[in-house]
Amino acid sequence: MVARNNPILANKEDANFREALKLFDSKQYKKALKLVEANIKKNSSHAESLALKGVLNHHLGHKAEAKQFITKAVSKEPGNYLVDHLAGIYFRTIDDYPEAAKWLKASIDNGSPNRAILRDLALLQSQIRDYKNLRDTRQAYLEFQPGYRANWTATAIAQHLNKDYNAAVNTLTKIEDIIKPHLTEADVYEQSECCLYKNYIVNEAGNYTKALELLEKDEKEITDRLSFLEYKAKYLVLLGQNEEASLIYRQLLQRNPDNVDYYTLLETALGTSSKPFEYRLKLYEKLARFYPRSDPPKFIPLTFLPSDHPSFEQKAKEYVESQLKRGVPSTFVNIKPLYKNIEKLKVIEKIVLEFFKLQAPSLNPTITVWSKYFLAQHYLYLNDLVTANDYIDSALDHSPTLVELYIVKARIIKHFGDYEKASQIMNEARELDLQDRFINSKTTKYLLRANKVNEAIDCISLFTKLDDDAVNGCKDLHLMQVNWVLIESAEAYTRIYHEYEKQLKDLSPEDPSEEALAAEQELKENIDIFKGLALKRYHAVIDNFKIFFDDQFDFHSYCMRRATPRDYIETLKWEDKLHSTPIYVRTIKGLSSVYWEIYEQQQKQKELDASNEDKESSPS
Structure with missing residues (x-):
């Protein structure tokens, strides 16, 4: 001051x-x-x-x-x-x-x-997305404090957010020219990030030729080789230099052969996406020989080959059987995207059933249990719950200590509509491995779906930090912002008070006994208690999202000092979509429904009071 x-x-x-x-x-x-x-x-x-x-x-x-x-x-x-x-x-x-x-x-x-007020003003303008005034504020502060690179970067970001791409690039270029002769080893990372950010801006402006030229010019100064290669390959494709781009995508595949996007982009560069299936299949067979331990080159052909193509069944058989033989628990999850095509689903069902019958005489325990596990999930997907249940029961008889089997069993029972029994089965799975946080969380969720809120909180509390005077980990769940527990408990409380409302409605209004009046009063109290708890949990989730929004304030200055402008821009984009995330939308819907019920009840009560007043005021 x-x-x-x-x-x-x-x-x-x-x-x-x-x-x-x-x-x-x-x-x-x-x-x-x-x-x-x-x-x-x-x-x-x-x-x-x-x-x-x-x-x-x-x-x-x-x-x-x-x-x-x-x-x-x-x-x-x-x-x-x-x-x-x-x-x-x-x-x-x-x-x-x-x-x-x-x-x-x-x-x-x-x-x-x-003039230091300008810095604080810029942070606030970034927070409220007042980009027009932010540009002027950052420029004014830069003129006041031109000796810090962070101020130049911040000014360029403000210009970028206003879509003034040329000005942003000029600002970054100007400070680079000034400090290049004086760079030390400690400045290498910052220089690299600022070069990539400058390239990011030129790319967003749509000038891919210039972006490629700048990238190649700054190659020696860019230490992030992955970003360099990804940017370069992208520009080459956009400029029609597909052969050069394909070579870079092959380099990227050598770095990470499990990245599905690289395969798709390689096809774009090679132009194979529109070619016959046989041509594409040969490409992936060759890639599979280069990367025999990678999953994508084996799976991707199954996505584009038609179900009636001679190679589809063969490739699907090789893919599924190899995973079942190795006992891969995620086999069904891996193959599930193909189930959108009903014909492919039938082919896969046939493959697994035949494989299971052929392997049955060998009594290989690994193949037996994981095949039954796959078939249980398969029939659950088809909503054939009886068959799914038979397969999972058979698998449990075979391997009664395998946690994954209990999880699928609980899911099947849940689809039958018996949430109580499903939560009990999931708890059995949890007791098989008390140190597994995942199964503990799954059990908590199932207990909440069964409206056993207190048991669920006790269960999740096994993995929370308990204060000396804490009854359970509820306080820690709020501090750690465990939104899924908060919203599941809010929905459980909502179901509980709805059940009490139903019981209240079923009470006979003609019974004047003290017991009936006491029961009615108790039900009303329970409704108020659980409705209040539901509202409290819903509001806790909304408060957490407000904290998410407020927490970004510190990053408006931090990202300038730490030279992470690209990540900062992506953070702003994420924050702008913060309130469209599924869990927030779900919270708003649940909260709105409770408030709407309260409003309707108040309106009914007003009408009833008005009707009673009319009766009292009318002459007898």
Whole structure:
């Protein structure tokens, strides 16, 4: 905080205020408060003291009183840059980003000599996505502090976010030219990231020729070879230089032969996507020989070969049988994408059944159990629950200590609609391996689906940090932001209170006995309790998403200092879609339905009260 310039013969209030500002900066809030209170006692209209008192009250925990002093101060002297700055600090502290940005900008516009305000204003403008003003703020701060590369990068990012691509590239190029002769070993990573970010901007502008030229020019300075190769291959494809691109995609496959995207992009470069199936099949057979331990070159042909193609059954047989022989638990999950085609599904079913019959005489325990495991999942997918249940029961008789079998058994029982029994089976699986966090979480979920909330919380608490006085891990679940547990418990509480409402509705209204009245009162209390718990859990998820949004504030400066502009841009894009994530949408739907029920009940009660009043007021 910078105090305004004062005349030599300043009054005592201004001297006290300047001293209070120094104490505030050194976090001596109580001493600062005494000084400003002395000022206000002598001059109740001293706006600067009123504003500072509001900020101090907030820091000292008197949050209810803080805002009124800020409001009073800005109403008295809205053109005082110190008052505006203090108001900005207050609103930033309470996470009211638009108001904070408004008052910090007012402080600058009203002549504040403190140019560091520009940095704080830029962070707030980034938070509220005010990119138009962000560009001007970053440019002004860069002119004030041009000696730090982070400020140049931040300015380029602001220009990029405004789609002023040429200006962003020019800004990055200018600072590169300045510091290139002075680079040290510690600057290598930062230089590499900034070169790639410059390339990222040119690519987004659609100038692929220039992007490729810059990439090749900066090759020696780029240490991230993976990004370099991916960018270069992409530009070559977009510029029609497919042969060169295919060579780079082969290099990328050598680095990571399990990356499915590289195979797809290699086909794009080679132009095989539109060629006959036989041509594509030969390509993948060759790739499979190069990378015999990789899954994609064996699986991808199954996605494009028609079910009636002579090679489909052969390739599917090789793929499925090799996995079943090795006892790969994820065989069904791997092959499941093909089930969207019903004809392919039938071929795979035939392959597995024949394989199972042929292998049965050998009594190989590995093949037997994993084949039954596959068939159980297969028939579950087809919703043939009886057959699926028979296969999984047979597998359990064969290997009663295999956890994966119990998981599928529980899923089948769940599809039968018996959530109670499904949760018991899942708990049996958990007891086979008490150190497995995954099966513990699955058991928790099934217990919640069975409306056994207390048991579920006790189960998940085995893997939470318990305080000495904690009954269970519920507090830790909130601290760790375990949203799936919170929303599942909210939905369980909702189902529980709906059940109580149904019981209340079934009560005979003509029974005046004390027992009936007591039962009715108990049901009403339970409805209120569980409805409140449901609302509490739903709001806990929403609060977590607010924290996710607020937490990005620190990254507006951190990513500039750590030279991660590409990741920063991707983070902003992710944050912009934060409230469209499935779990948030699910939370909003659940919360809305509960509030809508409350509203309808209130409306019915109002109508009933109005009807009763009419009856009472009408003459007998």
